Amino acid sequence: MELTSLLNTFLGKVIISVAGVMVVFTFNALIAVWLERKISGHIQLRLGPMEVGPHGLLQSAADGLKLICKEIITPQGVDKKLFGVAPYMVFFPSLLMFIVIPFSDRLQVQDLNIGLLYFFSISCIATIGIFMAGWASNNKYSLMGAVRSIAQSIAYEIPIILSILNIVVLTQSLKLSEIVKAQSNMWFIIPQFVPFIIYLISAIAELNRTPFDIPEAESELVAGFHTEYSGMRFAIFFMAEYTNMFLVSAMATTLFLGGWNGPLLPPIVWFFIKTYAIVFIIIWVRWTFPRLRPDQLMNFCWKFLTPLALINLLVTTFILKLF
């Protein structure tokens, strides 16, 4: 078996994992944008994209082709170095986070011992990229968007980590494969329903999506931190956003919905069904709720979500000690 010997070499593993991640990344970037436009269309009693391909399926590919033929403009007055580096800083965490996602019992690039911690610490790096983009643009809207984005991202980081601490207490592991295996009998969404809701709300806030989209608020800040970006550089921000949407949904699946556990169908199919169910909920929320004000948003995090997450953690651990 030549294939087997190739697989067992370091190079073989590298090629397969890179190819796999790029396939999932591209597939998701095309499908998630299409889903968003299609679902928003149907929520608003429209059809959404219909022209390119069956039911507009190839619309995202056509958009990508258009964007790659657009000129990349660097406006005068920007900080050229930071302006150029910002897309890299936003994009590379979203690719790095794929490493620890357990797509099935066999498909995981690397099962790091500290997978959970790794995922959430890497996800924070994108915030730096967003601030770089906003600051370097030398545009008032971008700066406003960037500082709002920082305040929001760091604030909602706390409830996220406090809610996942419940899972760590229950499984005694930061290894994602072990967390999934611990859910083979019961998904953690059943005993840990409140943390799941906290996680989902905070994840939507981390993604800067409506109703928490004050950093990019189209109607007041034009597009926030990426107002000055054009062509493919803008597309990179866009791709990173949709990849992050997939990744937080994948993490919600792994932590609360039993990951790849499920009857009959192959594990990877279950994983994608659950992940896209969460993606659907995130899109649904976006097209249902109006935008919050910045003060409401910060108050909701600090005065409600964080105390709730703390109380929940204490109650969970207290109940564990009783039995």
Added chain:
Amino acid sequence: MQIFICYYPNGLSLNTLILGGSVLESYAYVFLFSIISIVFVTIVTIVPRILSPKAIGEKKLTTYECGEEPIGDAWIQFNVRYYLVALLFVAFDVEVFFLIPWAMVYKNLQGIIFWLEVFLFLVILVLALAYAWAKGVFEW
């Protein structure tokens, strides 16, 4: 994805293939994926430079502010409350990192005292939150 699954024949011990390997090998992937993302972004920003038409004119380089001429640059002061929120974040972030080792071993610890200790720790931190609240950090 079907093709991807087919690469793994049943006879292969996949757990050792994917889960095994040293720490160095695990983090080699982190390095590798960083390189790939840098290469990817570089390629997709260089290709349009070759393909795209170039518009001429000075106005395309101006800062977009809804059609108005920009007044001054944007590197100005912003609201000090963002700093206060950031300080609060630092306090809570460090707290969370102290909690992670505790959460890892909590199930094995015997006795309610380990719960009480963390309870006290959290109460002190919530006092900080309450202080910030009373001082009006959250009134925008």
